[in-house]
Amino acid sequence: MIEILGYAFFRHALAAGVLISVACGIIGAYVVVKKIALISGGISHSAFGGIGLGYLFGFDPILGALGVSLASALGIGVASRRGGEHEDTLIATMWAVGMALGILFVSLAPGYTPDLFSYLFGNILFIPASDLLLMLALDLVIVGAVYLFYNELLAVTFDEEFASIMNIPVQRISLLLLCLTALTVVMLIKAVGVILVIALLTLPAAIGRQHSTRLPRIMGIAIILGVVFTFAGMWISYLLDVPSGASIVLISAACYGASTLCTRRRHHRTGSPSR
Amino acid sequence: MTGPIIRLEDVWFSFDGTPVLEEVSLDIYEHDFLGIIGPNGGGKTTLLKLILGLLAPDRGDVRIMGKPPQHHRTAIGYVPQYRTFDFGYPISVIEVVLMGRLGHIHRPFRKYRPEDRRIAEECLAMMDIGDLADRQVDRLSGGQQQKVILARALATEPRVLLLDEPTNQVDVQTEVHFFEILRQLHETMAIVLVTHDIGAVSVYVDRIACLNRRLFTHDSGEITEQMLAETYQCPVDLIAHGVPHRVLREHEREEGA
Numbered sequence: 001m002i003e004i005l006g007y008a009f010f011r012h013a014l015a016a017g018v019l020i021s022v023a024c025g026i027i028g029a030y031v032v033v034k035k036i037a038l039i040s041g042g043i044s045h046s047a048f049g050g051i052g053l054g055y056l057f058g059f060d061p062i063l064g065a066l067g068v069s070l071a072s073a074l075g076i077g078v079a080s081r082r083g084g085e086h087e088d089t090l091i092a093t094m095w096a097v098g099m100a101l102g103i104l105f106v107s108l109a110p111g112y113t114p115d116l117f118s119y120l121f122g123n124i125l126f127i128p129a130s131d132l133l134l135m136l137a138l139d140l141v142i143v144g145a146v147y148l149f150y151n152e153l154l155a156v157t158f159d160e161e162f163a164s165i166m167n168i169p170v171q172r173i174s175l176l177l178l179c180l181t182a183l184t185v186v187m188l189i190k191a192v193g194v195i196l197v198i199a200l201l202t203l204p205a206a207i208g209r210q211h212s213t214r215l216p217r218i219m220g221i222a223i224i225l226g227v228v229f230t231f232a233g234m235w236i237s238y239l240l241d242v243p244s245g246a247s248i249v250l251i252s253a254a255c256y257g258a259s260t261l262c263t264r265r266r267h268h269r270t271g272s273p274s275r
Numbered sequence: 276m277t278g279p280i281i282r283l284e285d286v287w288f289s290f291d292g293t294p295v296l297e298e299v300s301l302d303i304y305e306h307d308f309l310g311i312i313g314p315n316g317g318g319k320t321t322l323l324k325l326i327l328g329l330l331a332p333d334r335g336d337v338r339i340m341g342k343p344p345q346h347h348r349t350a351i352g353y354v355p356q357y358r359t360f361d362f363g364y365p366i367s368v369i370e371v372v373l374m375g376r377l378g379h380i381h382r383p384f385r386k387y388r389p390e391d392r393r394i395a396e397e398c399l400a401m402m403d404i405g406d407l408a409d410r411q412v413d414r415l416s417g418g419q420q421q422k423v424i425l426a427r428a429l430a431t432e433p434r435v436l437l438l439d440e441p442t443n444q445v446d447v448q449t450e451v452h453f454f455e456i457l458r459q460l461h462e463t464m465a466i467v468l469v470t471h472d473i474g475a476v477s478v479y480v481d482r483i484a485c486l487n488r489r490l491f492t493h494d495s496g497e498i499t500e501q502m503l504a505e506t507y508q509c510p511v512d513l514i515a516h517g518v519p520h521r522v523l524r525e526h527e528r529e530e531g532a
Binding site for chain 2: 162
């Protein structure tokens with residue numbers, strides 16, 4: 001284990017693990033309490049359309065993912081507020097159309113499409129230094145925005161109606177949250193890929209939710225668990241030579257299952273309600 | 276200020292083409308304790324949402340202190356119908372009550388000041404739940420949760436308190452206590468109580484309005500058979516849930532027979 005620390009790629013991977021865990025711990029807490037995991041899934045899959053665009057026009061696919069995921073976050077936010085179409089139908093459409101466009105663009109892209117597979121399933125063991133800088137920048141944006149808008153986010157995610165009466169710009173704050181989710185998704189794509197993003201976004205926070213009743217503490221627990229899961233996943237990936245994204249997700253899911261069993265049993269023993 | 280705090284003038288509202296409110300006019304003054312009764316689906320909650328500017332009328336005008344609702348709705352303490360939001364949210368009692376201060380903070384990012392915390396704590400103390408400040412809202416009884424929501428409304432330092440079925444799911448003892456609190460609050464603010472619990476209304480309010488798509492106002496707190504018949508247009512024991520036989524003397528006789 002120690003000798004691989006000598007490799008730059010592994011130090012990069014560890015740094016990436018910490019950076020993405022910060023974002024997915026904080027935003028994941030909102031995703032879990034506000035129950036917008038499905039929207040996050042829609043955003044991440046639609047981001048594949050942006051990745052395809054990058055391949056087609058020869059710019060960095062992650063920038064394409066950034067643009068398209070922000071656009072779909074705004075789109076779903078505005079459309080669901082207007083009512084009309086059922087929200088879940090909209091999300092499913094966005095989900096599938098994003099993937100379809102991505103596949104189409106990639107097939108149209110000239111020549112060889114390097115590391116397409118890593119955008120789909122992630123590869124945290126192959127993260128260049130430039131991406132670490134992008135992740136750090138996104139982390140700063142996310143932490144800064146949540147710190148500044150904490151009271152407003154809390155009010156809007158807890159009780160939209162009362163927040164409106166308090167003249168808080170509910171629509172703008174909801175869109176802010178969806179955009180921050182989109183930024184987090186983009187960071188996670190590098191680690192676990194478009195398809196597995198929802199797992200890392202929700203599972204650490206869901207475990208945190210089971211063990212705490214305070215939002216900041218749930219965020220803290222989720223950040224720590226995110227680091228533990230990504231490190232453990234990388235280690236297993238290195239030892240057994242299996243894909244890192246899949247290992248990270250499976251470890252997270254196993255821990256979530258174990259945590260659920262523990263909480264159930266604890267509630268059963270103390271007789272407190274298991275809500 | 277001598278005019279009404281809240282004024283509705285010829286307000287019409289429909290939802291998906293179905294009329295919900297027609298020709299509703301209502302003035303609420305500083306010292307009112309107004310009870311609004313009516314059957315479920317009669318438009319009671321809609322009326323409150325129009326007052327709060329959460330819905331816009333198809334026709335007519337809603338004013339709070341002479342301005343459109345958005346200007347002064349932060350001066351209205353709203354107690355929504357029980358459990359219209361998720362009490363499982365990871366949030367403490369004091370955090371919920373502090374939200375009542377958000378309408379008075381106009382600085383960017385709306386961070387709370389010590390003053391806001393002091394007011395929130397006072398409101399909790401007024402509701403007799405000062406010791407629960409750091410408790411998670413999920414870990415409270417139904418009556419305590421209802422007090423938290425009332426404390427949040429009071430933290431807005433309201434001129435009018437709007438309550439939507441506030442005692443719907445609390446036990447009788449809590450209900451009595453709750454109405455005693457309202458009676459005390461009435462010394463400093465107007466109160467509008469929406470309910471289908473006719474028995475409770477008749478004891479505490481001093482003006483009553485019956486709402487079933489149209490609004491009929493009456494200047495006394497007494498409920499007459501005729502008012503109920505006008506409003507409900509069907510036998511009262513079908514709709515006055517929970518306390519069917521407290522209202523009409525005729526029914527009591529039937530019961531004894």
